[in-house]
Amino acid sequence: MISEKMKGFVANSSAIRAMFEEGQKMAAVYGADHVYDFSLGNPNVPAPEAVKDAIVDIVQNENPILVHGYMNNSGYPDVRETLARHLNAQFGTQYGAANVIMTVGAAGGLNVVMKTLLNPGDEVITVSPYFGEYRAYVGNFDGVLIESPADPGTFFPDVADMEKRISEKTRAVILNSPNNPTGVVYPSSVLKEIAALLERKSAEYGAPIYLISDEPYREIAFDGVEVPWLPSIYRDTIVGSSYSKTLSLPGERIGYLVIPSELTDFANVTAAVNCANRILGFVNAPSLMQKVAARCCAEKTDVAYYDRNRKLLYGSLTEYGYTCVKPEGAFYLWVKSPTEDERLFTTKAKEDEQILIVPGRSFGREGWVRIAYCVSYETIEHALPGFKRIADYYGL
Numbered sequence: 045m046i047s048e049k050m051k052g053f054v055a056n057s058s059a060i061r062a063m064f065e066e067g068q069k070m071a072a073v074y075g076a077d078h079v080y081d082f083s084l085g086n087p088n089v090p091a092p093e094a095v096k097d098a099i100v101d102i103v104q105n106e107n108p109i110l111v112h113g114y115m116n117n118s119g120y121p122d123v124r125e126t127l128a129r130h131l132n133a134q135f136g137t138q139y140g141a142a143n144v145i146m147t148v149g150a151a152g153g154l155n156v157v158m159k160t161l162l163n164p165g166d167e168v169i170t171v172s173p174y175f176g177e178y179r180a181y182v183g184n185f186d187g188v189l190i191e192s193p194a195d196p197g198t199f200f201p202d203v204a205d206m207e208k209r210i211s212e213k214t215r216a217v218i219l220n221s222p223n224n225p226t227g228v229v230y231p232s233s234v235l236k237e238i239a240a241l242l243e244r245k246s247a248e249y250g251a252p253i254y255l256i257s258d259e260p261y262r263e264i265a266f267d268g269v270e271v272p273w274l275p276s277i278y279r280d281t282i283v284g285s286s287y288s289k290t291l292s293l294p295g296e297r298i299g300y301l302v303i304p305s306e307l308t309d310f311a312n313v314t315a316a317v318n319c320a321n322r323i324l325g326f327v328n329a330p331s332l333m334q335k336v337a338a339r340c341c342a343e344k345t346d347v348a349y350y351d352r353n354r355k356l357l358y359g360s361l362t363e364y365g366y367t368c369v370k371p372e373g374a375f376y377l378w379v380k381s382p383t384e385d386e387r388l389f390t391t392k393a394k395e396d397e398q399i400l401i402v403p404g405r406s407f408g409r410e411g412w413v414r415i416a417y418c419v420s421y422e423t424i425e426h427a428l429p430g431f432k433r434i435a436d437y438y439g440l
C-alpha cells in the first residue's frame with residue numbers, strides 16, 4: 045500500500061516523462077528517424093570536451109579516496125570557493141565558499157530550499173505557466189503552490205496579480221528566467237518591481253518573503269539579452285542553478301545554490317540547507333561531478349546551436365500561421381494551440397505526424413503547447429512539413 049499523498053503524485057505524474065517514454069516506444073515502431081520528439085528538455089549538444097578531459101584527469105591523477113569519498117554535506121570547500129570566485133567575476137559580488145552549496149541538480153537544490161523554509165500550509169507563489177515539478181517540490185514539504193498568471197501578452201510576471209496573492213502565509217516566490225516553458229527572459233524593470241513589492245510585504249508581515257531564482261538556463265540567452273542577477277536586486281534571494289543544461293550534464297545531477305551573506309537569517313538558513321541536503325538522503329552532490337564543475341565552470345555550451353534551431357522553428361511556425369512567443373532564452377518555444385483544447389492539437393501531432401509536443405496544462409496553462417527545440421536541426425527540418433499540414437488542417 046502506498047501513502048495517500050504519493051497516490052496524488054503518481055496520479056498527476058509528469059505528462060512530459062510519459063510522453064518521452066511513449067516517444068521511445070514509437071521510435072521502435074516507426075524508426076527513430078520518423079519520430080520527432082520535442083517533449084523533454086534533454087540537451088542534444090554534447091558536453092564540452094573539457095568535461096571529458098576533466099573526468100579522465102581527475103580519475104587518473106587525484107586521490108581516489110578523496111575523489112569518491114564523503115565530504116561536508118554542502119560540498120568540497122575548494123569547489124565552492126572556485127564557483128564563488130567565478131560568480132564574483134561575473135556579478136561583482138563578494139561570495140566565498142560559505143555562500144555556495146553543491147546540490148543534486150537544480151531539482152535537488154529546490155527541494156533542499158523548500159525543506160529549509162516551509163512549515164505545513166506555507167505558500168509559495170510562482171508565475172504560470174511554470175515548470176510543473178514545482179508543484180511536487182512544494183508539496184513534498186506540505187507547502188501550497190500558488191499560481192500567479194503571467195501577463196498574457198509578454199508572459200512576464202504580472203506584479204499587480206502577484207500582489208493580490210501574497211498573504212502572511214507566503215514564504216517564498218519562485219521565479220524562473222530564462223523561462224521554461226515560455227523562453228522569455230524577465231527584464232530588470234519587472235524584477236525591480238517584484239523586489240519593491242516583496243520588500244513592502246515582508247515589512248508588512250514582519251517576516252522575509254524569500255525569492256528563489258531558479259536559473260538552470262542562465263547561460264542560454266540569445267541576441268545579447270541580459271539575464272539580471274537577482275541577489276543584486278533583492279536582498280533575500282536564493283539562487284538555484286545546475287550544469288544540466290549549460291554543460292549538457294542532466295543525468296549527472298550536479299547543481300548548486302547561492303545564498304548571499306546578506307540574506308535574512310543567513311546562518312540558520314545555511315545550516316538548515318546543509319542538514320536538508322543530508323537528511324533528504326542526497327547526503328552531498330556527486331563528488332566527481334563537483335570537481336568537474338570546479339574545473340569547467342567557465343566552459344560554455346554551444347548557444348549558437350540552440351539559436352540556429354530557434355530561428356528555424358520560430359521562423360517557420362510563425363510563417364505557417366502559428367502564434368508563438370519569440371524565445372529569448374532556454375530552448376523552448378511556447379505556441380498557442382490552433383484549437384481551444386490543446387490536447388486535441390498534441391494528440392493530432394502525435395498520431396498523424398509522429399510529432400511529440402507537450403500540452404500547456406502540464407505547465408498550468410491551457411490552450412498552449414511547449415516545443416523543446418534542444419534536438420538536432422534535422423529533427424526540426426523533418427518535422428516542419430508535419431507542422432505545416434496541421435496548420436493547414438486548422439486553417440491558420
Ligand code: PLP
Pocket residue numbers: 085148149150151152175220224258260285286287288294298299
Ligand atoms: N528548473 C527548471 C525550470 C527546469 O526546466 C529544470 C529541468 O528541466 C529543473 C529546474 C531541474 O533541473 P536539474 O536537471 O538541474 O535538476
